[in-house]
Amino acid sequence: MHDNVIDRSKDITILELLDRVLNKGVILTGDIVISVADIDLIYVGVKLMLSSVETMERLKSGQAIVDMKIR
Amino acid sequence: MEKMIYAIVSVTRDTEKLNAFLSGIKGIAGADLYAVCFNEISAVVSDKERATLIADKSSAIEYAEVIELMAAHFTLLPMRFGSVMESSDLISKMLERNYIEIQNNIQKVENKCEFGLKVFCDAEKLHEELRRKSEETANATPRASLEIRNSVYVDYVNKKLKEHKLEELLLNYVDSVIAGISGYVDRLQAVNKFKKMTTALNIIDAVFLLEKDKKDALIHAVGELQNQHASLSFILTGPWPPYNFVDFIVK
Numbered sequence: 465m466h467d468n469v470i471d472r473s474k475d476i477t478i479l480e481l482l483d484r485v486l487n488k489g490v491i492l493t494g495d496i497v498i499s500v501a502d503i504d505l506i507y508v509g510v511k512l513m514l515s516s517v518e519t520m521e522r523l524k525s526g527q528a529i530v531d532m533k534i535r
Numbered sequence: 536m537e538k539m540i541y542a543i544v545s546v547t548r549d550t551e552k553l554n555a556f557l558s559g560i561k562g563i564a565g566a567d568l569y570a571v572c573f574n575e576i577s578a579v580v581s582d583k584e585r586a587t588l589i590a591d592k593s594s595a596i597e598y599a600e601v602i603e604l605m606a607a608h609f610t611l612l613p614m615r616f617g618s619v620m621e622s623s624d625l626i627s628k629m630l631e632r633n634y635i636e637i638q639n640n641i642q643k644v645e646n647k648c649e650f651g652l653k654v655f656c657d658a659e660k661l662h663e664e665l666r667r668k669s670e671e672t673a674n675a676t677p678r679a680s681l682e683i684r685n686s687v688y689v690d691y692v693n694k695k696l697k698e699h700k701l702e703e704l705l706l707n708y709v710d711s712v713i714a715g716i717s718g719y720v721d722r723l724q725a726v727n728k729f730k731k732m733t734t735a736l737n738i739i740d741a742v743f744l745l746e747k748d749k750k751d752a753l754i755h756a757v758g759e760l761q762n763q764h765a766s767l768s769f770i771l772t773g774p775w776p777p778y779n780f781v782d783f784i785v786k
Contacts, residue, residue, distance in 0.1 A: 489616075492540075
């Protein structure tokens with residue numbers, strides 16, 4: 465696999481991981497939750513990362529990437 | 536002391552296995568992990584000292600890694616990062632209050648895992664191709680005999696109609712790609728969720744929930760889809776814990 469494909473794949477994996485852990489999953493609501501500060505700030509970072517992934521996609525298309533995490 | 540909750544696990548027969556597993560891994564900042572139980576459901580938690588938890592990217596990644604390690608061995612419902620409660624007693628009461636919904640969700644994701652599929656396009660090329668098709672269609676359509684030429688109003692309406700037509704063609708194209716993807720994943724009995732046009736380049740953002748042993752069939756299907764759509768990029772990620780398929784809010 466070419467180096468830039470590996471780098472791109474790593475970025476996409478981190479982006480997908482952060483998107484899930486910050487934005488999906490079971491949500492606690494109401495008085496029972498004590499929130500952790502600055503999570504919105506991390507999410508802004510994720511959005512920026514999406515922009516960079518898209519830029520890479522603009523440069524290269526027509527190639528399937530299967531990014532399976534090693535278990 | 537406050538508790539950070541990572542996931543809710545069903546351990547009907549595996550309580551000892553869960554405890555042994557948790558003793559072998561660490562939570563955020565090396566914190567010990569343990570289970571807070573109500574009947575056969577357990578919340579996996581670590582003690583959280585406010586001063587030690589920094590909500591940064593590396594903490595979020597550590598948190599996700601704990602969930603992923605557990606997901607390889609247990610059926611679980613992942614919690615969103617930042618789920619903190621005051622005490623073990625309150626967590627146990629929360630499990631009791633939400634018992635039925637937790638059980639329903641655990642059944643839904645049992646022995647299954649999630650995959651993400653993003654489809655990117657070269658927006659300029661795709662728009663150009665669709666614009667050409669749109670113009671070909673327009674040229675083939677007979678013009679109205681009462682067409683008024685050289686009118687600003689007519690130019691404006693024509694421009695808007697062209698834009699509308701282009702948008703319609705783009706959505707039809709995206710729908711046709713989604714139909715192709717659905718054709719493959721339905722054969723794998725996967726549950727799917729599609730989002731269209733999340734950005735100008737990311738035309739499809741899909742997630743699938745399917746049985747763990749169908750992973751290879753999904754990879755093969757995405758390879759075939761890529762061959763059919765050479766101008767698009769298909770990016771498949773996973774397997775993930777079922778983040779996108781837990782449909783409830785804990786009260």
